[in-house]
Amino acid sequence: MRTAYTADQIRAAEHVLMAGLPPGTLMQRAAAGLAAACAGLLGRVYGSRVVLLVGSGDNGGDALYAGERLARRGARVEAILAGSRAHEAGLAALLRAGGRVAGPGALTRADLIMDGLVGIGVSGALREPYAGLAEEANAARAPVVAVDVPSGVDASTGRVQGAAVRALVTVTMGAVKTGLLVDPGAGHAGRVELVDIGLGPCLPDPDVAALTGGDVDDLLPRPGKESDKYRRGVLGVLAGSDLYTGAAVLAVGGALRAGAGMVRYAGPAEPVAQVRAAWPEAVITLLDRPSIKDVGRVQAWVLGPGLGTGDWAHELAAQVLGTGLPVLVDADGLTVVARDRSLLRRAAPTLITPHAGELARLIRAERADIEAARLQHARAAAAELGVTVLLKGSTTVVAEEPRPVRVNPTGTSWLATGGTGDVLSGVAGALLAQGLGAYDAGSCAAYLHGLAGRLAADGAPLAAADVATALPAAFRAVAAGGA
Numbered sequence: 001m002r003t004a005y006t007a008d009q010i011r012a013a014e015h016v017l018m019a020g021l022p023p024g025t026l027m028q029r030a031a032a033g034l035a036a037a038c039a040g041l042l043g044r045v046y047g048s049r050v051v052l053l054v055g056s057g058d059n060g061g062d063a064l065y066a067g068e069r070l071a072r073r074g075a076r077v078e079a080i081l082a083g084s085r086a087h088e089a090g091l092a093a094l095l096r097a098g099g100r101v102a103g104p105g106a107l108t109r110a111d112l113i114m115d116g117l118v119g120i121g122v123s124g125a126l127r128e129p130y131a132g133l134a135e136e137a138n139a140a141r142a143p144v145v146a147v148d149v150p151s152g153v154d155a156s157t158g159r160v161q162g163a164a165v166r167a168l169v170t171v172t173m174g175a176v177k178t179g180l181l182v183d184p185g186a187g188h189a190g191r192v193e194l195v196d197i198g199l200g201p202c203l204p205d206p207d208v209a210a211l212t213g214g215d216v217d218d219l220l221p222r223p224g225k226e227s228d229k230y231r232r233g234v235l236g237v238l239a240g241s242d243l244y245t246g247a248a249v250l251a252v253g254g255a256l257r258a259g260a261g262m263v264r265y266a267g268p269a270e271p272v273a274q275v276r277a278a279w280p281e282a283v284i285t286l287l288d289r290p291s292i293k294d295v296g297r298v299q300a301w302v303l304g305p306g307l308g309t310g311d312w313a314h315e316l317a318a319q320v321l322g323t324g325l326p327v328l329v330d331a332d333g334l335t336v337v338a339r340d341r342s343l344l345r346r347a348a349p350t351l352i353t354p355h356a357g358e359l360a361r362l363i364r365a366e367r368a369d370i371e372a373a374r375l376q377h378a379r380a381a382a383a384e385l386g387v388t389v390l391l392k393g394s395t396t397v398v399a400e401e402p403r404p405v406r407v408n409p410t411g412t413s414w415l416a417t418g419g420t421g422d423v424l425s426g427v428a429g430a431l432l433a434q435g436l437g438a439y440d441a442g443s444c445a446a447y448l449h450g451l452a453g454r455l456a457a458d459g460a461p462l463a464a465a466d467v468a469t470a471l472p473a474a475f476r477a478v479a480a481g482g483a
């Protein structure tokens, strides 16, 4: 499990750790790790040109001391001082080692740029000249190594207001910051390398966590010798309408490929015909009225993809949400519950899987605000609605009170295409039916779906059905430890 922390959590932990150490110890540990990461990127340090962007705080201090170390190994190190002051001892050390102070023009001749403008001490959008320097660094040909966080990214949330550095690598000190795992910040951070400065024992419970392939493998239910199709978990899928048939096919496909012992599909004639043709494995109930009475026993429900939003959908929603079983609500199901949020008041687990627009309707917020601050909104929605929230998008996050938000590390932009959400709902529903809690089912499903998306896309556009087809490969990659 990869864990991450807010700026306040890091500061508090640093405070405790620093109290027992000689002054400057942590910054030297940080600088040593930073210099080693830069040396690794440069390959040959001697003679290379390193340009430091140095802000007025300790983030600049880290850069100056790392610059000193590289200068002692023969690099030509130049520091651009962005603030009215700079870390005094750090600057003196750099100058003693042969480094010098330069103007912004130095950026064009750099082999490597170190971004030490601001770290966890930033507040608000970057001011000038910091903002302009961030943009010049982004435009330069040299790779950028961000110190602790890319300047302009909020370390606690991943929010970006205005200009922000785009790094190839972010070398982060002591612990990963939440903003490095959540877009848009994650998109600016590049590869995140953690420098151990001894903070571990001082850290509180994490703010967010990201599953690894190994974690997913540990969480996934495996059929045992005693398993039969009923004991492995039966999923009921209420999806599709005479107008939208594809959603039903994709949701059932996702569920069948995600290990459900059996998938029961119930719907009107058109999607029934399509599901029957695509998935002879599914057990089908043709509905001539909105009732789950004749569907048979299930361990969990998926409600919503392509279901429509009229009385039919509302009646089915009321019935499944009235059961004591886990229910996943997606797509049209979300529109129905947004109109009548009392449907979500229930004791059994409920996993909702909105994208930003659907969540906006549910919690009466603006879509743009949700996209800019995904974590906070997912968390707030989970608390307000009393459900587990899987918020889909550039970074998919899973929030459930009172646990750390799970941030999904897999995925590809190619997944932003119609129907992939239907596959995801089938996968998560199948995991619910197999007995995983909503939090684990949601985060494992997001991981596997994102990985299947990557495998299916492989650098080219994909169709949602390809994601379902790639699911077995994703399961195998996780089991083999290769994901």
Ligand SMILES: NC(=O)C1=CN([C@@H]2O[C@H](COP(=O)(O)OP(=O)(O)OC[C@H]3O[C@@H](n4cnc5c(N)ncnc54)[C@H](OP(=O)(O)O)[C@@H]3O)[C@@H](O)[C@H]2O)[C@@H](O)CC1
Pocket (backbone or CB within 6 Å): 014, 015, 018, 026, 027, 030, 055, 056, 057, 058, 059, 060, 062, 117, 118, 119, 120, 121, 122, 123, 124, 125, 126, 127, 128, 130, 147, 148, 149, 173, 197
């Ligand atoms: N503590 C530790 O033990 C360790 C800390 N470490 C390192 O220290 C970093 C934190 O250092 P920090 O607290 O000095 O804050 P930092 O990120 O440099 O920024 C503050 C400065 O930025 C400025 N500024 C603020 N907002 C701005 C804006 N919008 N636009 C422009 N400028 C803005 C603000 O200027 P002012 O407003 O005061 O003029 C202030 O001077 C941390 O990320 C890590 O790298 C490591 O060495 C490990 C040990």
Ligand SMILES: [K+]
Pocket (backbone or CB within 6 Å): 059, 115, 116, 117, 118, 119, 146, 147, 148, 149, 150, 151
């Ligand atoms: K920085």
